[in-house]
Amino acid sequence: MDSIGDVLKQMGGSRIRQRTEDLKTKILNEPEVRQLRLRYPELAEQELTRNLSRLYEFVKEKKHCDNCPGLENCPNDFQGHYTKLSIDDVNGQLRIRDYKAPCNLQLAHERDKQISSRIRSFYVDERALQEGYDDVEIMRKDPVRSSAVMQVFDYIDQAKASGLQKKGLYLQGPFGTGKTFLMCYLLHELAKEGHSGVIVYMPDFVEDVKSMIQDGEKLRDTIELMKNTDLLIFDDIGAENMGPWVRDHVLGSILNHRMNRKPTFYTSNYSLSDLGKHLSFTNKDGEEAYKGERLMNRIQPFVETIHVLGENKRG
DSSP states (O other): OOOOHHHHHHTOOOOOOOOHHHHHHHHTTTTHHHHHHHTTTTHHHHHHHHHHHHHHHHHOOOOOHHHOOOGGGGOOSSSTEEEEEEEEEEETTTEEEEEEEEEEHHHHHHHHHHHHHHHESSSSSHHHHHHHHHHHHHHHHHHTTHHHHHHHHHHHHHHHHHHOSSSSEEOOOOOOOHHHHHHHHHHHHHHHHOOOOEEEHHHHHHHHHHTTTTOOHHHHHHHHHHHSSSEEEEEESSSSSOOIIIIIIIIIIHHHHTTSSEEEEESSSSOOHOOOHHHEEEEETOOOHHHHHHHHHHTTGEEEEEEOOOOOOOO
16 A cells, blocks of 8 residues: 555655645544544644654554455555554653554454364364354254253353363264264364364274374374374264274274373264274174273263254255
8 A cells, every 4th residue: 555655756746845734734634633632632743743654554544444345355554454553751752653453353363373273173074164153053043953052062161161071072963963063163162262172084084094004103193193182073983994903002092091181072873882882893803892892981981972963954
């Protein structure tokens, strides 16, 4: 955007003095500047004249903000920021200072970036992470699903008031009832409180782990991340094609580390008892009931079950 110097140059050299006086009069009579002078009547005329450029930027950017076109189209010199003025007393004389302040949209953008930086997603639909709030609001108004939503809300409120609990949640229900959206909502709300979180879509994760075996460092880093994040969500557990090594040395290791330390959350079409049967069977070794039971001993005592009912909203 043009500075006051650019404006004066555009007015022509021969009459620049008169134009300068006209522009000064115009700036000093802007409503924002008049309010400043009313608040500080002792502000000297000379100080106002000496700071016409600051006043010009202040007025120009205030008008831009009053007609805000959105953060991405912000016309101010420093996108997402506007000029603010302060009046300082320097040795008994008032001096005008200016600085750039972030607008509300910029502050919200920065908060969103901070929240996003605390959340890691593995194979989960980005729409669930970005649009979960709208879907949860729809669910809250649905009489069939509202009870589950309110239980999740209660968990979030308790975590905000008293800190994270050792127990997580197990969201059980049919396909397409919004379990993933509820977990993404929980993740975002608690990320606002400063907690880190990871959400993992289990069927894709299990397949990817098989390829990670060839990259030991990547696999170790992934397991450590899941062990130590504040909030861990296994989305659609029970839908994966589990092998014994992944079950016992990856999932078992993660859950063994987290139990009694940090909450783990799950969404599933299975009840807990049916999940135990699923985890007892692998495509390589067949049924090994005791190994399924061992894993369930690291899941069932550390969750509260919430039934998410309703129709399949995926159509």
